Amino acid sequence: MFSDDNSDIMEGFICPICKSDQKKLESLLQHFEDKHSEEKDLVQTFRDVFKIAKKKILNLDESQLSKTFDSTLKPNKSFNQLEFVEDNQDIGLVKDHIEYFTAIRNPRLERFATETNKLIIRLNKLLTNRPQDPQQIKLHEQNLVPWIDGKLVKLCPSCAKSFFLTRRQHHCRICGSVMCNECSNFLSIDDSFSIINPSYEKSKPNSSEEIILKEPEDSIRLCSHCLHLLENRKQMQDSRSVRPPIYNLYEKLEKIKKDVAPDLIMYEKIITSLYDGNSVYTLADAGALRGKIGHSAEILDDLSKKILGQKCAKGSREEALQKSIRLAAIKFIKENMLTLPPIPLEEEIKKIQQKRITEFNQKIERDRRLAQEAFERYDLSGNAGFPATSRTTGSAMTSVDNWSGYQQQTNTCDPLVEQINIIKGYIKQARDAMRFEEIATLEQNLSELQHEYWLRSQQKE
Amino acid sequence: MNVIKAIQLYIDKMIEEAGPGMKILLMDRETTSIISMAHSQTDMLQKEVYLFERIDSGRSNERLKYLKCIVFIRPTRDNIIRLSNELKSPKYGSYFIYFSNIIPRTEIKALAECDESESVREVKEMYADYLCINSSLFSLNIPTCLHSLNWQQEALERTVSGIIGVLLSLKIRPTIRYKNGSQPAQNLAKRVFDTINKESSLFSFKPPENGVPPPLLLILDRRDDPITALLTQWTYQAMVHQLLTIKNNRVDLSNVVGVPNELKEVVLSAEQDDFYSKNLFSNFGEIAVTIRDLIESFQKRAKEQKKIETIADMKNFVESYPQFKKMSGTVNKHLVVISELSMQISKKSLLEMSELEQDMACRADHSAQLQRVKKLITEERISIEDALRLILIYAMRYERHANCGTVGLLNALKARNGRTHLVPKMLEYISQSARNELFNTTKIDAVKLTRNLIKGLKGVENVYTQHVCVLKDLLEEILKGRSIDQQYPFISSEVPYRRPPTEIIVFIIGGATYEEAFAVHQLNQMGYRIILGGTTIHNSESFLEEVITATNGAPFKHSRSLQAFHNASNA
Ligand SMILES: [Zn+2]
Ligand SMILES: [Zn+2]
Numbered sequence A: 001m002f003s004d005d006n007s008d009i010m011e012g013f014i015c016p017i018c019k020s021d022q023k024k025l026e027s028l029l030q031h032f033e034d035k036h037s038e039e040k041d042l043v044q045t046f047r048d049v050f051k052i053a054k055k056k057i058l059n060l061d062e063s064q065l066s067k068t069f070d071s072t073l074k075p076n077k078s079f080n081q082l083e084f085v086e087d088n089q090d091i092g093l094v095k096d097h098i099e100y101f102t103a104i105r106n107p108r109l110e111r112f113a114t115e116t117n118k119l120i121i122r123l124n125k126l127l128t129n130r131p132q133d134p135q136q137i138k139l140h141e142q143n144l145v146p147w148i149d150g151k152l153v154k155l156c157p158s159c160a161k162s163f164f165l166t167r168r169q170h171h172c173r174i175c176g177s178v179m180c181n182e183c184s185n186f187l188s189i190d191d192s193f194s195i196i197n198p199s200y201e202k203s204k205p206n207s208s209e210e211i212i213l214k215e216p217e218d219s220i221r222l223c224s225h226c227l228h229l230l231e232n233r234k235q236m237q238d239s240r241s242v243r244p245p246i247y248n249l250y251e252k253l254e255k256i257k258k259d260v261a262p263d264l265i266m267y268e269k270i271i272t273s274l275y276d277g278n279s280v281y282t283l284a285d286a287g288a289l290r291g292k293i294g295h296s297a298e299i300l301d302d303l304s305k306k307i308l309g310q311k312c313a314k315g316s317r318e319e320a321l322q323k324s325i326r327l328a329a330i331k332f333i334k335e336n337m338l339t340l341p342p343i344p345l346e347e348e349i350k351k352i353q354q355k356r357i358t359e360f361n362q363k364i365e366r367d368r369r370l371a372q373e374a375f376e377r378y379d380l381s382g383n384a385g386f387p388a389t390s391r392t393t394g395s396a397m398t399s400v401d402n403w404s405g406y407q408q409q410t411n412t413c414d415p416l417v418e419q420i421n422i423i424k425g426y427i428k429q430a431r432d433a434m435r436f437e438e439i440a441t442l443e444q445n446l447s448e449l450q451h452e453y454w455l456r457s458q459q460k461e
Numbered sequence B: 001m002n003v004i005k006a007i008q009l010y011i012d013k014m015i016e017e018a019g020p021g022m023k024i025l026l027m028d029r030e031t032t033s034i035i036s037m038a039h040s041q042t043d044m045l046q047k048e049v050y051l052f053e054r055i056d057s058g059r060s061n062e063r064l065k066y067l068k069c070i071v072f073i074r075p076t077r078d079n080i081i082r083l084s085n086e087l088k089s090p091k092y093g094s095y096f097i098y099f100s101n102i103i104p105r106t107e108i109k110a111l112a113e114c115d116e117s118e119s120v121r122e123v124k125e126m127y128a129d130y131l132c133i134n135s136s137l138f139s140l141n142i143p144t145c146l147h148s149l150n151w152q153q154e155a156l157e158r159t160v161s162g163i164i165g166v167l168l169s170l171k172i173r174p175t176i177r178y179k180n181g182s183q184p185a186q187n188l189a190k191r192v193f194d195t196i197n198k199e200s201s202l203f204s205f206k207p208p209e210n211g212v213p214p215p216l217l218l219i220l221d222r223r224d225d226p227i228t229a230l231l232t233q234w235t236y237q238a239m240v241h242q243l244l245t246i247k248n249n250r251v252d253l254s255n256v257v258g259v260p261n262e263l264k265e266v267v268l269s270a271e272q273d274d275f276y277s278k279n280l281f282s283n284f285g286e287i288a289v290t291i292r293d294l295i296e297s298f299q300k301r302a303k304e305q306k307k308i309e310t311i312a313d314m315k316n317f318v319e320s321y322p323q324f325k326k327m328s329g330t331v332n333k334h335l336v337v338i339s340e341l342s343m344q345i346s347k348k349s350l351l352e353m354s355e356l357e358q359d360m361a362c363r364a365d366h367s368a369q370l371q372r373v374k375k376l377i378t379e380e381r382i383s384i385e386d387a388l389r390l391i392l393i394y395a396m397r398y399e400r401h402a403n404c405g406t407v408g409l410l411n412a413l414k415a416r417n418g419r420t421h422l423v424p425k426m427l428e429y430i431s432q433s434a435r436n437e438l439f440n441t442t443k444i445d446a447v448k449l450t451r452n453l454i455k456g457l458k459g460v461e462n463v464y465t466q467h468v469c470v471l472k473d474l475l476e477e478i479l480k481g482r483s484i485d486q487q488y489p490f491i492s493s494e495v496p497y498r499r500p501p502t503e504i505i506v507f508i509i510g511g512a513t514y515e516e517a518f519a520v521h522q523l524n525q526m527g528y529r530i531i532l533g534g535t536t537i538h539n540s541e542s543f544l545e546e547v548i549t550a551t552n553g554a555p556f557k558h559s560r561s562l563q564a565f566h567n568a569s570n571a
């Protein structure tokens, strides 16, 4: 009512790459072709990036550029944050009407359902043992459904025009009511069968979804009320059972998206862990997972292209839907998959790990020295617990180095050793299957067992 | 208290309730605008909303039963009828229905009787019934709301729903004050008050803790501060609106010389454009510096990348390319906007204009100012609209001055074929209290001036931003806990609170301005929680339209001496 003129505004389709506003889906796709053709084949880009990552020559810190921008854009940032981050705003009030709505709707629907069921039973009877001869058919029909006495009806109940010679009375074959020819509807035998039996295979694939037909050779005459009820039932059946190809493709697409989400998180986690110098995950793990993600990107790209390629009328809503889905997929790949940080260089990781080990050993050394000093100063020779605690800190780490040696020496049926070997086997399996969450847990178990083993061997000594 | 967030939370909830799968969003004209202010269509794609349709325009009969349909419409009679028809022969598999405001039960019943295929899953009220512009600014998109200085009925109804929507979406049950002497403000306050009481089950929020004053809804009238809507603006958002006009976050640049095709119309959204949201309230000088720095860092980056020797270098560049482009895309847009602003500033001599406007608004120096106005309005370089603005400010300022020269100025404007009739109309529009206030401004207010010194201001001198809108002074009084009962009484008998309210919603009948939004923003930065709204957001041009409609049918009391100019225009 207000807001002047052409307010068909929907804040447009913003290009995911250059953020320019394209307003319409068509123009965005066009823009994509024109302006970003060099990035058009997403998978190709992804493969390239992936390949290079494998060769470990790529090491660009993307965040560097955005940092530059952030700092240039800063002036007002702190202010705005004050205003935006302010509080965890809850959703505003919501009032629910569904209870009242269903209280009105459902009893009505139940009434309709009973009525419709009656009609379907009649329809079923009409179709069973249906004769071929038109005269016979009429008798068959009249026999099953009592027809209303036409003498009592002066006007067609549907259009209110009076009956006379040229406007003759006709009967609805399903409820038996009277109507004129113009107000009659016809249901083909084929459609009738498919209403009675939803799994019925039609003899010829029907062109339209609509059931209404204009008096074919053999059909059932019925009133609008009966038709409406039957049609309604059929549509409800159809919308439950009909799954066009786009629906199935889309389901697959969404499943891939959902499945890849934890991979993306895990990948970031692995990269972080590598840069932290942890040895839970290896560079090969990162490479393998990256490959898996790349494969998912490929499938996503492929599925969305297939959706775009589905047959549909030009300018139809279906076409717009296909384009939208394709665009969303492009955006998803761009934003979530192509922006993954590259795999770090091997030498770099080695250096980080080396540094960590050195630091660790230094810390152990320092702890030991402090303990020793305390030991000497307070003459704690009687207190056995104290030095032990300080040592346990480093145990997990040292045990890793000592482990293989002990194993070879002992070679007995120590259940602890057995357990350790089993866990190691599991880790290998998990790694092969790229179940990285599991690896982390197993590694944790392993180091606990190893620690246990180490403690025991210390006691023996 | 963030109105953008409030709308987004509602939209997200609707989408979440529909669950996974392909979705279409069915809206009316107003809800389309409401949603588009909070989310871009691209955002919606990521939430599996792939199609958008208007319930109130020509619709195809194509059936897509595998789609879920989210319906978000205002609860108007027409919409209910359209939705009933949709439900009678549903095109989509299931329906999730949301009304943007309170809907009578009888309408729910009517809809339920149409849902014969049992396709409705949700029916709810979600009060996203206003347009969010900034985090603390909303509009109702009503271009003109008064007639004969009182409410147009339709506008009043829409305004009541809009304010109720804001309150419910923020879960606020306020006390209500209105500007004493303004009939429209009093009417609106009464209507909102009555609605809150009638719908008390909706407004049953947890009352504030002991001693904490309840939130305040403050209803004002543009007629008490028309000057603010006429001044040349110097903060980014305000300038763009004044010189290029922002309509539902969009700016039409098609008249700008040499603008590339894809920038003929640009979106300026605080929500989606980082650069914009960070520079909304920067003044022109600051923002020019910011842009320059950005470009320099681009160039530096580009140069760095030019030294491409190995394949790795090349790939590095490709990897950073999307980022690079993404950044340059928004910056490029703002560069076009800013250069157009700067072109207009020099072409229209806006610095000189602004200096005189500010001088008149803040300082009494009649004869010198009259001379300057006289001189400027005859010069070609001053646009006829700007000349009119100067005369309007002068006429309001010196209406009661013994040597008032308005008639002479109007004759000069008439010679240039200006819209002289606006001056008598404005003198009818301006309220009595605004008149008194202007008349009392005798000398420069040193306190006001220092308060407005903007630190580190480059390019634009503070002489252009001396004027303080009435709203800012008023809010400061309230926040200091001063009594305003005389001028802004409560609509009902309220227990007066000694402490100032911590949450304030201000609503201006006849439109708010971006200058006022800036004032509110500054206070919010200091930790206050204030939201500003208006029937619309005005620039001087749209404000003059408001003045014309508002004074239509009103008897001329104040400007009898100028009636000749009014009549002349009608002839
Ligand atoms: Zn682009
Ligand atoms: Zn008839």
Ligand SMILES: [Zn+2]
Pocket: A172, A173, A174, A175, A176, A177, A222, A223, A224, A225, A226, A227
């Ligand atoms: Zn019938």
